[in-house]
Amino acid sequence: MGSFGVMIYRFGIQLAPSAGGLGDVRALARLADRDGLDLLGVQDHPYASGLADTFAVIAAVLADTERIRVFPDVACLPLRGPGVLAKQAATLDLLSGGRFELGLGAGGFWPAIAAMGGPRRRAPEALAAMEEAMAIIRAMWRPGETVKVKGEYYTVDGVHAGPAPAHPVGIWLGSQGPKALALTGRIGDGWAAPIPHYLPYEQWRGAQDTITSAAEDAGRPPSAITRIAQLVGDITDAPRPVRLEGEEPIRTDAAGWARILAELATETGFDSFIYWPETTDETQLRRWTQEVVPAIQLRSGRTGPGVA
Numbered sequence: 001m002g003s004f005g006v007m008i009y010r011f012g013i014q015l016a017p018s019a020g021g022l023g024d025v026r027a028l029a030r031l032a033d034r035d036g037l038d039l040l041g042v043q044d045h046p047y048a049s050g051l052a053d054t055f056a057v058i059a060a061v062l063a064d065t066e067r068i069r070v071f072p073d074v075a076c077l078p079l080r081g082p083g084v085l086a087k088q089a090a091t092l093d094l095l096s097g098g099r100f101e102l103g104l105g106a107g108g109f110w111p112a113i114a115a116m117g118g119p120r121r122r123a124p125e126a127l128a129a130m131e132e133a134m135a136i137i138r139a140m141w142r143p144g145e146t147v148k149v150k151g152e153y154y155t156v157d158g159v160h161a162g163p164a165p166a167h168p169v170g171i172w173l174g175s176q177g178p179k180a181l182a183l184t185g186r187i188g189d190g191w192a193a194p195i196p197h198y199l200p201y202e203q204w205r206g207a208q209d210t211i212t213s214a215a216e217d218a219g220r221p222p223s224a225i226t227r228i229a230q231l232v233g234d235i236t237d238a239p240r241p242v243r244l245e246g247e248e249p250i251r252t253d254a255a256g257w258a259r260i261l262a263e264l265a266t267e268t269g270f271d272s273f274i275y276w277p278e279t280t281d282e283t284q285l286r287r288w289t290q291e292v293v294p295a296i297q298l299r300s301g302r303t304g305p306g307v308a
Contacts (some may be wrong), residue, residue, distance in 0.1 A: 009265060010272040011293045012039025013285060014073055014230065017057040019050055019139045020304075025057060026064050028285055033065035035289035039275050040065075041073030041103065041192070046080075047112040055088055062096040070096075072171070073190055073230075073305060074103035074174035078118040078126075082133035083147075083156055086140035089166040098167035102137070105174040106130040119153075127180055129153035134171060134187060136292070141165055181207050185214025190226030195276060196247040204229070208269045219239050229270040231260075234278045235287040249278060254291035 013032055015025050022174065032040055040061065044054040049267040054072050060071055070092075085102075093100040107113055108125040114120040121129065132151030139147040143162035149155065172190035173180045176199050184191050191211055193199060199207065212222040233250030240252045242260060250260060264270045275292075 006255050007102050008037040009296060011141055011288075011296070012041060012068075012272070013288060014043065014274050014276045015280060017052045017054055019052040021158045022052060022057065022060075024280075026060060028280065028282065029061040029068070029070075030064050031282065031285055032289065033068040037068055037293070039101075039228075039272065039274060040068050040070045042070065044075045044103075044105075045107065045109070045112075046076055047116045054117060055092070058100070059092060059095070062092060065099075067099070067141055069099045069101055071101040071103040071172065071192075073170070074105035075105060076113065077104055077130060077133055078121065079116060082136040082154055083140060083159060086137040087163075089137070089169055090141055090163050093165035093167060093169055094099075094163065095140070095180075096166075098165070101164070101170045101172060101190075103172045103174060104130070104134075104178065108198075112275070114234070124179075125153070127183060128167060130173070130180075131183060131187070137171065170226060172228065175207075178306075181210040182214040185211035185216075185222070185225065186218045188225060190228060192228045193230055193270075195230045195232050200246050201244040202246075204264075205268050210216040212269075217294045226272060227270045228272040228274055229261075229264050229268070230274045230276055231259075232276040232278065235284060235292060238250045254287060254295060257292045258295035261292070265275040 015028060017025060026119045029040055033141055042054050045051055058070050087103045089100060107121060108118045114295045132154045136149045136154055136156055139145060139149060140161050141164050143164050145161040147156050147159050147161050168251050170189035173188045174182045174194055175184045176194050193204060208227065211225060215222040215225055231250055236251055237255055238251050238253055242250055242252050242256060261273055275288045
């Protein structure tokens, strides 16, 4: 994936849409936008009683901000039909002037999904459903077409496509298993790597290789696929030892974080970094935006916030 000094890297933060703290979510999003972050991910767990609807929160956040790109991290496909999801995505992108991206997940918490009225799928079924859904979503973004996709899990038969989004919305998959990673390389626009709780650090390099190989086999340039590392932890006052093993959170100072991100970029092939703070507050956000990110920008030769 290259090295610092060649690529431009993107930085973001993840926020949970806590129903009891929506004002705080919006305030932190505005601060992230003012401080020049590129990306904001919003968790999507519709079955969680304490969380508000992710897409409604994203709409509010996009209205509150001016430059930051926002995406569901990642949208729960089994509870969101692909035809309507495509229209939601296009509408949010139009309203924001091209600042919405679509993170998409095949599903994981199947008992909770089923309890809310969704299906209960095995891994091969979820993967097949994801591929069918992506075909529908992309077709729905091409106005002038009559969309006909007949699948085992999703079918649309004669719906008129549109509207088109304001920019080519990326579909970033939260893939985990080998077959899902290969699908990402074959047809995905990006990989929103699951946090280490679901995919331990030791597996990230192999996952990247699977995506790259699948992209090459499909005749795609691997560099066309956005690679997003999602990092859980805490930016501390003083340095602490860090081991990128299992699901252990990263807890060290800004300089330590900068070294870790540089290593993940040069050795593991990531080009985007989303911070998942263990304590989501203004202090942690400012340490990320004002201490960690500038240190990486210095390494990469990047001048000025944001990525076009």
